[in-house]
Amino acid sequence: MIGRHRHCIALEDFSREEIVEVLDLAVSMKEVLRRPLKKVPTLRGKMVVTLFFETSTRTRSSFETAAKILSADTLSWTSATSSVTKGETLIDTARNLEAMRPDVLVIRHSASGAPDLVARNVACAVVNAGDGAHEHPTQGLLDCFTLRERLGELRGKTVAIVGDISHSRVARSDLHALSRLGARVRLCGPPTMIPMGVEKLGATVHHDLKTAVEGADAVVMLRIQHERIGDPLIPGTREYSKLWGLNVKKAQDWLVPSCVILHPGPINRGVELAPEVADGPRSVILDQVENGVAVRMAILYLLAGGPPVEVSAPEKAKA
Amino acid sequence: MSEPGGTIFIEGGRVIDPASGVDGVRTVVVRDGAVAEVAERLERPRDARVLDARGKWVTPGFVDLHVHLREPGQEYKETVATGARAAVAGGFTSVVAMPNTAPPNDNASVTELVLSRAAAAGLARVYPVGCISRAQKGEELAEYGELRASGCVAVSDDGRPVVSSALMRRALEYARAFGIPVAVHEEDLLLVGKGVMNEGAASTRMGLKGVPAQAEDVMVMRDLALAELTGGRLHVQHVSTEGSVRAIREARGRGVRVTAEATPHHLALTDEDLARAGYDTDYKMNPPLRSERDVRAVREGLADGTLDAIATDHAPHSEVEKRLEFDAAANGIVGLETAFAVCLAVARQGAFPEKRLVEALTIGPARAFGLPGGTLARGAAADVAVLDPGLEWRCDPAAFHSKGRNTPWKGARMIGRCTQALVGGRLVHDLGGAR
Amino acid sequence: MGERASMNADAVQRTVRRMAREIAERAGAERADLAIVGIRTGGVHLAGRLRAEIAAATGREPPFGTLDIALYRDDLAERGSAPVVGPTDVRFSVQGKTIVLVDDVLYTGRTVRAALDEIVDFGRPRRVWLAVLVDRGGRELPIAADFAGTRIDVPEGEDVVVRLREGGADEDAVVIRARRAT
Numbered sequence: 001m002i003g004r005h006r007h008c009i010a011l012e013d014f015s016r017e018e019i020v021e022v023l024d025l026a027v028s029m030k031e032v033l034r035r036p037l038k039k040v041p042t043l044r045g046k047m048v049v050t051l052f053f054e055t056s057t058r059t060r061s062s063f064e065t066a067a068k069i070l071s072a073d074t075l076s077w078t079s080a081t082s083s084v085t086k087g088e089t090l091i092d093t094a095r096n097l098e099a100m101r102p103d104v105l106v107i108r109h110s111a112s113g114a115p116d117l118v119a120r121n122v123a124c125a126v127v128n129a130g131d132g133a134h135e136h137p138t139q140g141l142l143d144c145f146t147l148r149e150r151l152g153e154l155r156g157k158t159v160a161i162v163g164d165i166s167h168s169r170v171a172r173s174d175l176h177a178l179s180r181l182g183a184r185v186r187l188c189g190p191p192t193m194i195p196m197g198v199e200k201l202g203a204t205v206h207h208d209l210k211t212a213v214e215g216a217d218a219v220v221m222l223r224i225q226h227e228r229i230g231d232p233l234i235p236g237t238r239e240y241s242k243l244w245g246l247n248v249k250k251a252q253d254w255l256v257p258s259c260v261i262l263h264p265g266p267i268n269r270g271v272e273l274a275p276e277v278a279d280g281p282r283s284v285i286l287d288q289v290e291n292g293v294a295v296r297m298a299i300l301y302l303l304a305g306g307p308p309v310e311v312s313a314p315e316k317a318k319a
Numbered sequence: 320m321s322e323p324g325g326t327i328f329i330e331g332g333r334v335i336d337p338a339s340g341v342d343g344v345r346t347v348v349v350r351d352g353a354v355a356e357v358a359e360r361l362e363r364p365r366d367a368r369v370l371d372a373r374g375k376w377v378t379p380g381f382v383d384l385h386v387h388l389r390e391p392g393q394e395y396k397e398t399v400a401t402g403a404r405a406a407v408a409g410g411f412t413s414v415v416a417m418p419n420t421a422p423p424n425d426n427a428s429v430t431e432l433v434l435s436r437a438a439a440a441g442l443a444r445v446y447p448v449g450c451i452s453r454a455q456k457g458e459e460l461a462e463y464g465e466l467r468a469s470g471c472v473a474v475s476d477d478g479r480p481v482v483s484s485a486l487m488r489r490a491l492e493y494a495r496a497f498g499i500p501v502a503v504h505e506e507d508l509l510l511v512g513k514g515v516m517n518e519g520a521a522s523t524r525m526g527l528k529g530v531p532a533q534a535e536d537v538m539v540m541r542d543l544a545l546a547e548l549t550g551g552r553l554h555v556q557h558v559s560t561e562g563s564v565r566a567i568r569e570a571r572g573r574g575v576r577v578t579a580e581a582t583p584h585h586l587a588l589t590d591e592d593l594a595r596a597g598y599d600t601d602y603k604m605n606p607p608l609r610s611e612r613d614v615r616a617v618r619e620g621l622a623d624g625t626l627d628a629i630a631t632d633h634a635p636h637s638e639v640e641k642r643l644e645f646d647a648a649a650n651g652i653v654g655l656e657t658a659f660a661v662c663l664a665v666a667r668q669g670a671f672p673e674k675r676l677v678e679a680l681t682i683g684p685a686r687a688f689g690l691p692g693g694t695l696a697r698g699a700a701a702d703v704a705v706l707d708p709g710l711e712w713r714c715d716p717a718a719f720h721s722k723g724r725n726t727p728w729k730g731a732r733m734i735g736r737c738t739q740a741l742v743g744g745r746l747v748h749d750l751g752g753a754r
Numbered sequence: 755m756g757e758r759a760s761m762n763a764d765a766v767q768r769t770v771r772r773m774a775r776e777i778a779e780r781a782g783a784e785r786a787d788l789a790i791v792g793i794r795t796g797g798v799h800l801a802g803r804l805r806a807e808i809a810a811a812t813g814r815e816p817p818f819g820t821l822d823i824a825l826y827r828d829d830l831a832e833r834g835s836a837p838v839v840g841p842t843d844v845r846f847s848v849q850g851k852t853i854v855l856v857d858d859v860l861y862t863g864r865t866v867r868a869a870l871d872e873i874v875d876f877g878r879p880r881r882v883w884l885a886v887l888v889d890r891g892g893r894e895l896p897i898a899a900d901f902a903g904t905r906i907d908v909p910e911g912e913d914v915v916v917r918l919r920e921g922g923a924d925e926d927a928v929v930i931r932a933r934r935a936t
Contacts, residue, residue: 001835012524028822028839037875040825070825090644111644112526113598132646134526169526196529197520231512301825305836 002302007119007126010135011176019180022298023145029301030294032069043072046304049102051077051094052129053109058265059129062289063106063138066296072304075100094118103304107131112169125303133167139264140173142295143220144181146288150260151217155182160212161203162188162244163222163272164233166195170264174220175203188212189244192233209244213254220262221246221272237271247274251282260284326350327744328363332372332705336379337678338685338694347377349701352744357695370739370746372705378677379693380412380443380702380740382684384502384580385477385556385630386655388414388445391432392421397635397722399436399445402655405633405721406443407748409655410704410737413444413685413692414633418455419478425450425461427469434470442747444702446690451476451490451501457483460493467497472688475502477556480538482508487542491551500552500578500688503542505563506606510534515646517607521594527645532613535606536562543570546577554687555579557632559606561616568625578687580630581617583654583661586670588727589614600641600648601727604634621679622671628684629676631658635723653723657714659706660733673708701744710736757931760906760914766887766926769903770800773885774807776901780883781852787880788816789851793823793869794840796858799920800887804856819844821855826868848877854901858916860886863897888914888928906930 002008003018011019032040048067050060060076067074077097088096094105104125107115112132119126130136144154151157159178165171165187175198178185185203187194194205206212213219226237234240246261255261261273261282269275278285327349334345334357341357348355363369383406389397399416406414416433418424424433430447437445449466453459455476463474474494481487481503494501511530516522518529539555543566546553558564558581567579584604589611593602602608609617620626634651641648659680666676685693692702714731716724740748761769781788788808792801798820809815822840830836855869866884873882885901890908908914913933917923 025839028825028841031842032825035876037877039875041871042825042827042830089642091642109644111646113646114644116598117644132526133528166523172524172526195523196518196531197523200520201524231509301839302836305830 008137008299008303009115009119009126009128011137011140011173014180016180019177022141022295023148025298026145026294029297030291033290033294038069039071041071042301043070043304046072046103047075047101048072048104048106048300049075049077049097049100050106051097053079056108059108062292063129063296066293066300070297070300090114090117091121094122098122098124104300127299127303130169133169135173136169137173138296138299139170140177142288142292143174143262144177145291145295146262146284147218150284154178157217158184158186158215159218159220160186160188160216161220161222162209162212163224164193165189165198166193168222171222175201186212186216190234210254215256216259218260218262223266223268224272241271245272246277248276251277255282262288325368327368327370329370329372329377329703329705332375332377334377334695335674335677336695337674338682339696342674347695347703349741349744352701354695354697354699354701356697370705375738376706376708378704378706379681379695380704380742381410381680382413382690382693383411383631384415384628384684384688386414386416386633388416389635390420390436391429396637399433400440401720401722403437403440403442403445405655405719407740407742408720408737410659410706410740411443411655412702412704412740412742413446413690415446415448415472415688417475417477418448418450423450423455425453427465430466430469430471443742446472448473448475448502450474451481452486455479457481457486460489463494463497467499472690473500473502473554477502477504480504480506480508484541484545488545488549491545491549491553495551500554502554502556504556505535505538507534507537515603516593517590517609519590519610521590525594530607532560532562532609535560536566539563540566543575543577547575553577557582557585557606558617558626559585559609560613564616564620564625571625578627580628581621581626582632583629583658584608584652585617586665587661598645600643600645601652601725601729603645603648603650604652605650618665618670622675627687629662629679630684631655635721636725641725652725652727653721655721656719657726657728657733659737660735663708663735701741703741704737705739706735706737708735712736757929759927760930761904761928763926766928769887770803771807773901773903774804775811777854777885778808778811784852785812786814787851788854789846790816790854790856791819791821791844791873793821793855793857793865796916797856799918800858801856802920804885817846819846821869821872823865823868823872826872828864844876848873848879850880853879853882854885855882856885858887859914860889860899861892863893863895866897867895887916890914
């Protein structure tokens with residue numbers, strides 16, 4: 001359990017205390033990562049199943065590494081097709097996997113609300129590895145962990161998140177977690193990429209990159225994808241990069257020296273982030289990767305450690 | 320009490336018949352399938368059949384301008400018979416059936432099939448609607464003459480908007496020859512994109528693609544302009560936004576021939592209710608639940624007569640279509656058996672008077688489509704609803720007469736229910752002592 | 755309060771000093787390879803004091819570390835929720851060292867079993883000694899202390915509590931009191 005939560009689906013539902021519990025635990029987990037023997041017997045005999053409907057080698061590997069370090073068994077299930085096209089519904093797939101008696105089901109899906117639906121229909125714990133544009137809670141937590149490591153107490157600090165906020169689950173999870181921890185969040189992007197009503201979630205909105213990052217303690221750059229057909233939000237990546245991309249000159253002129261730069265990856269080098277900045281002294285992107293394993297170890301420990309769950313009738317109540 | 324030729328005295332109820340201006344305790348006498356008399360005090364033969372309506376409302380049977388009966392083609396979701404049964408259970412003695420069946424109703428055979436199923440069921444009256452365009456493809460006009468002759472009362476491509484303004488213009492013009500309204504489902508598909516709920520703070524929080532209210536407004540405005548151009552009769556279905564209401568009000572004021580309807584759920588629920596329910600697909604429909612402002616405007620529109628009718632857009636689906644992730648679930652909820660309680664609750668919140676509620680369920684819709692019924696005037700068909708406005712009941716979808724179980728009110732405590740319904744003087748629904 | 759004193763401040767100090775001398779003596783020529791590792795949380799301050807006393811006795815301060823055994827517990831399946839994990843801090847190489855594992859009270863032996871599993875995951879020590887201030891018997895595993903400050907028989911339902919100044923107590927003491935529900 002994480003506080004009152006049987007699942008880790010949305011940081012919007014987490015209290016400050018619950019988030020801090022995970023971050024503090026991740027400190028101990030990170031220490032294990034630094035040992036010569038990166039293994040502890042804690043989750044021996046437990047099973048962690050990753051169910052990814054969207055391909056993502058990095059996030060899946062991070063979860064599997066976290067599980068293996070804790071000595072849990074892992075099973076990976078990828079499905080490129082959605083419920084509708086394949087004929088087997090999401091609920092059916094999840095129930096079939098339950099036959100392997102997983103202790104934790106880690107799900108990534110392109111539909112917001114999918115982990116929620118699964119959690120209501122299985123008995124084991126569910127971790128959301130990203131659902132549509134809704135949330136990516138472990139990313140939000142690892143970003144907070146990274147920021148806390150570098151900046152100390154996050155209350156009163158200012159964090160700018162730059163990019164396609166409207167399609168970004170990372171932006172939403174970061175926003176929820178940072179707000180709980182008392183940080184001030186600035187969202188920045190072209191007006192087409194700022195979703196309606198986002199100020200109500202406690203962030204300020206900027207369309208000018210300079211004003212968004214000036215004086216900020218940290219900047220989170222998001223990956224930009226330009227869809228040419230359907231509903232294009234920008235004329236193209238060229239203009240986006242000019243106005244909202246972070247290059248060396250802008251970083252030097254606009255960012256305070258202690259400002260750190262994050263990116264959830266994978267980076268579109270040259271579009272939102274110049275290579276020199278991505279590899280530069282302010283960048284903590286590689287720390288994020290290591291911290292991701294530590295945070296996921298903490299989540300798996302909290303949800304899987306404890307008495308084994310009985311595979312009985314699926315619970316109807318929302319956790 | 321089911322003999323067509325019988326005489327029934329409906330006594331002691333509050334008769335609300337806006338068409339005749341009656342609102343008070345009266346006795347309604349039904350004879351030979353028609354309303355014989357509505358009077359305050361009547362001598363009644365000792366052996367007369369009596370329907371005790373004390374403490375209840377007695378109204379014309381409700382008229383629903385918008386239901387999906389799913390037959391032909393999707394009988395696993397609903398049939399004309401089960402839909403007609405659900406209708407009378409909700410107090411609806413007439414329903415207008417949308418043509419998006421499989422095959423769609425763009426010809427006489429489908430129309431005749433629907434009518435024959437309705438006649439066999441012998442419950443609510445069913446008025447079929449034909450397609451605006453052949454197979455609802457939005458390219459060529461369907462044969463309105465044939466559709467009208469075989470029994471259609473309007474044309475609609477409901478489920479889809481008419482994308483081509485040119486086709487919409489011709490549809491409004493051509494329909495004039497047959498004296499039928501063109502009923503329109505309004506959404507700009509490109510603005511809607513992959514949206515699944517109203518665009519706003521709630522959709523942002525939930526990470527679901529949103530549909531701006533203006534996606535409906537721009538099409539309503541377009542079609543009002545075309546109605547003005549052509550002099551045709553436009554009927555706007557399931558109005559859900561402030562912008563639509565405003566545009567309709569303004570156009571009506573200028574003399575454009577437009578009528579409009581709103582659903583119970585667009586009068587009662589907002590997108591925040593959806594957010595509170597989590598990713599519950601029983602809150603997913605098209606048009607989606609809107610903002611508080613929009614709901615307020617729709618209520619005002621109904622109250623001031625801008626909107627003529629309450630129509631349920633009863634859309635039964637099976638578990639296969641609904642028990643999915645939100646993006647993938649089908650749009651629509653059932654409404655026939657919950658409409659009265661839901662709308663009564665809205666009325667009791669002060670949105671509109673009870674009399675207006677009844678009007679919007681009876682003569683309002685009847686007039687909009689030129690249908691018989693919606694009144695208890697002497698000589699009118701004895702389509703009567705007897706409703707208990709204080710009856711408390713728990714909404715149990717498993718007990719619905721409809722095959723559909725998809726309702727956001729599942730498990731909710733409801734107040735107000737139809738206890739008896741007569742069609743042509745026959746008792747087709749009687750709650751009795753069962754619940 | 756319902757506690758009774760078992761060792762006073764003076765007795766605690768003398769006992770720790772004696773243990774330090776015994777450890778240094780037994781290490782003999784290999785005292786340069788001594789390392790002190792305290793088991794959280796009860797063993798940490800005691801380990802610190804032992805380290806200071808060994809430094810005083812040998813003229814050399816041995817490397818120091820702390821172990822949190824939460825991730826190595828054998829009772830995770832029975833507990834209602836996952837126990838809180840504190841920091842483990844072992845920055846020196848354990849290879850070839852004489853590790854002195856330190857805890858305040860030795861009882862069932864399960865904590866020490868977990869600590870042993872954990873310390874050998876850091877490398878291969880030359881040997882591991884167990885030093886405790888109080889051995890209260892009641893072993894459930896074949897674990898024995900190499901250095902025990904004192905042996906006390908404590909009835910079931912009662913606990914031995916070690917208080918040290920470094921941990922915030924007014925003065926050092928060992929007391930026995932009724933078991934409190936966790």
